Amino acid sequence: MEEKRIGVYVCWCGTNIAAMVDVEKVASGLKELPDIVVSKDYKYMCSDPGQDMIIQDIKNHNLNRIVVAACSPRMHEITFRKALENAGLNPYMFEMANIREHDSWVHTNRAEATRKARDLIAGAVSKVKWHESLEKRSVPVNPATLIIGGGIAGISAALELANAGKQVYLIERKALLGGTVSALDLTSPFLNSARQMIDHKIKEVMDHRLIKVYLNSEVEQIFGYVGNFETTIRYNKRETRLNFGNVIVATGLKPFDASRVTNYGYGRLPNVITALEFEQVLKDGVILTRDGREPKNVAIIHCVGSRNEDYNPYCSRTCCMVALKFVNQLKSALPKATIIDIYSDMRSFGKGCEELYSDTSKKNVMFLTFDHKADLPQIRQASYDDPCNLIIEFKEKFSGEPIEVPADMVILMVGMEAHENAKQVAHGVGISMCGNRFFIERHPKLDPVATTTDGVYVVGTCQSPKDIPDSVSQARAAAARILATILAGSVSIEVTTAEVNEKICCGCQTCIKVCPYSAISYSQEKKVSAVNEIICKGCGTCGSTCPTGAIKSKHFTDIQILSQIEGLMSLQEVY
């Protein structure tokens, strides 16, 4: 066995660690241990000087194993691995001891915390001795992309990719492309025509030689891994097999079912309609009540099905501005009518939105407020002697007054929900959903379009309620991400995977049942299991389940884990 020359670096993390752990004592104490060539402490190990120190030490002292005792590996493992690489060492000859989250942040006794730091480092030192060099691998990327959902988000992504010369398969379960935007008249906040916008885009997609549109079809299950996916869809009653390197999920929104809020009498009172139905009224060009009269006063109620624990706790984000759009359209269509906007909070973030609110609030509109959590308005049919169709009764929030508002027509600003079949879609492409059944992105801030499954992206309203500009930006961002992978030609894949030792494997196939990524398959001829290392994420489940010990989880081998435990326990006597 080669000589182990280990360098240990204890980080202060400013005062984050140093305040609770005697870092200097720990570092100097470790020098006594066998195989440790250098042991140092430093204020910020992750800083450039900190990393440079490690690199210089590797070169000067010929180190071949490095342990950094600092924060969580989630934070800086990659940073230090890169430093090792820069110094010419295999990046996997590295181990991190977490003495911040696991130690200084959670303890109050300095002596004990210091001892714990020492033990954690000793464990890491024992483990790193058994580390092996691992080589990064990559697989080629299929340049085609599958897009599920032909709304504005799916369409935008498709055009972006196809215009860059890449093949796109666009799957739409309805008979037409366009999604919700096709159902709109004008769009907030600038009141431009939805039809002009979407018709033009749909035509572009249909005519594009690199976009193959599959209408009336759905995707059930996708197989494969980033760069090399495949699926079979039913199109025109025929099974069609598609191969592609990336997936964009753009399945969009489902409007909230207004009849669930019984207060509003939707379905029972004919002149209570949803925002989507009102879009159709606007498209038809004449605003009339169900009995064919021009409404004298029109009320709009916000947050229908949103921001209320009985329905959906979240804000649907667009309906406030859509309501103001309606107000403006109503004002020009029915100049004499009174418009009553009953809202809870006016959410007007985003370009042009506060301006729209500001302009609209200067027009003759009656803005009333209600409590979206407790006191939802109650709508009832007006009596014969009332000069209106409907009466909306509620406690006005700003004034605290119980009031009755006469109205001839009420528009319900229904929120956005995920589709009923969101779960099947999530399962089919291997992504997860949040509690509100929207698809989850990889990181809410730093990686808002990718998912935890490499090669699968979520865009538009299936990821969270949003307006058209946000849907489009997300779609184009995903397309750009995909183009970047295609341009790279290959994607690097997980190195710390599982590996079956065919000589020991008994073919029981236990591992196949437990693998959450379906990465293991059974070979009939050899009568043993084999891990597809491109799909394997290195979760270790199979390794711990295999009854014969045939599976080795690279970088977390039995000997590495056992040594780490040994190291952890070894120093009781020394101090």
Added chain:
Amino acid sequence: MSQRVNLDLKKELFLYGAKEWNQCFQCGNCTATCHTTENGFFFPRKTVRQVLMGLKKSLQTNIDPWLCTYCGDCSRTCPRDANPAEMMMSIRRYLISVYDWTGISKLFYKSKTLEVTSIIVLSIIVMVLYLIYTTFPSGDSSQWIGPDGGALINKMAPWQTIHLGDWLMAGALVFLVITNIFYMWYKIIYDDKSLKVGFIDYLKPFSKLVKLINPDVKYAKCDEKKLTTYWVLHAFLALSYGTLFAIIVFFLDWFQTDTVYPFLHPQRILGYIATIGLTVGIIYFYTNRTLKNMENSKYSHFTDWTFLILLFFTTLTGILLHVFRIYGLPQLTYVTYMLHLMVLVPMLVIEVPFSKWSHMIYRPFALYFAHLKKMVIEKSKTIPHQPQYN
């Protein structure tokens, strides 16, 4: 009980000077900045809300607009430019028409033409009556001309005759004003079933009288520093006006004499001081309204101008009358006297009960009612000093 919203209230207020001020989002900044805010009065936020919500009944019984001193702090600092101060003024005009049971006020506010026509018609009536009941100082009839060559006014238009007219007019005005105040009381105090007002309660606000009539103390808390000048000139104008009004109605025989007294005679001194008060006031308010240099002069309803113009012409004809009289120009004196009456009478008859002028009466009464209300509410409270939320 839920109150039915009146969808046209806001439009109705347009007649009284309000505009499309819908921006208010009830932040409460105006309440915080307003120097008249006290526990229980959400000044002027609550009132603005009543207008925007169409709570007609609440608005008609609302007393708050009368408490506003129009310092303008709220409008100046309103983050939405919702003009709460001018809204208060518009509501005042509205309330004047609400209190006026005859409904004439409303007609005047509604129509500029009607107001102007009424003024003209009234002027003509005055002219006709004047021509019938007075006599022209013709050259040959020496009895019209005094030793100094000027008109003997009491020969021309005997103070007894004028007095009679004065009294008739004052009687009508007092009747209208009293009945309107009664109606105001009915709406604000009597109709509010939650208030239990005993006889003794009506005496209590007098203990606070000194504080009530001294807005200057309150202006001290306002941002606008020009307000002190404003208040002094406003008070001077009102005092001058009041003095002349009292003199004409009660002491015309002392004021309208055939003898021209020496310059320093109390009759002349008093007349001059009051005239200065009116002139300075008119110039000041005219400049303010044209330059719009203060929050309270940014918006002018046509009734504000009518009042100012009538006052101007009354003062001008008054001054000319005096000059012509002193410098012995009997014919001109006769004509000017007529012109003076022709503006003075419409000003009193139209402005006092039905328009701008009436704030001089409503405001003190409103202050009185507001304090009465507050004291009664406080008395009936089991937990002291808890603010009222509606």
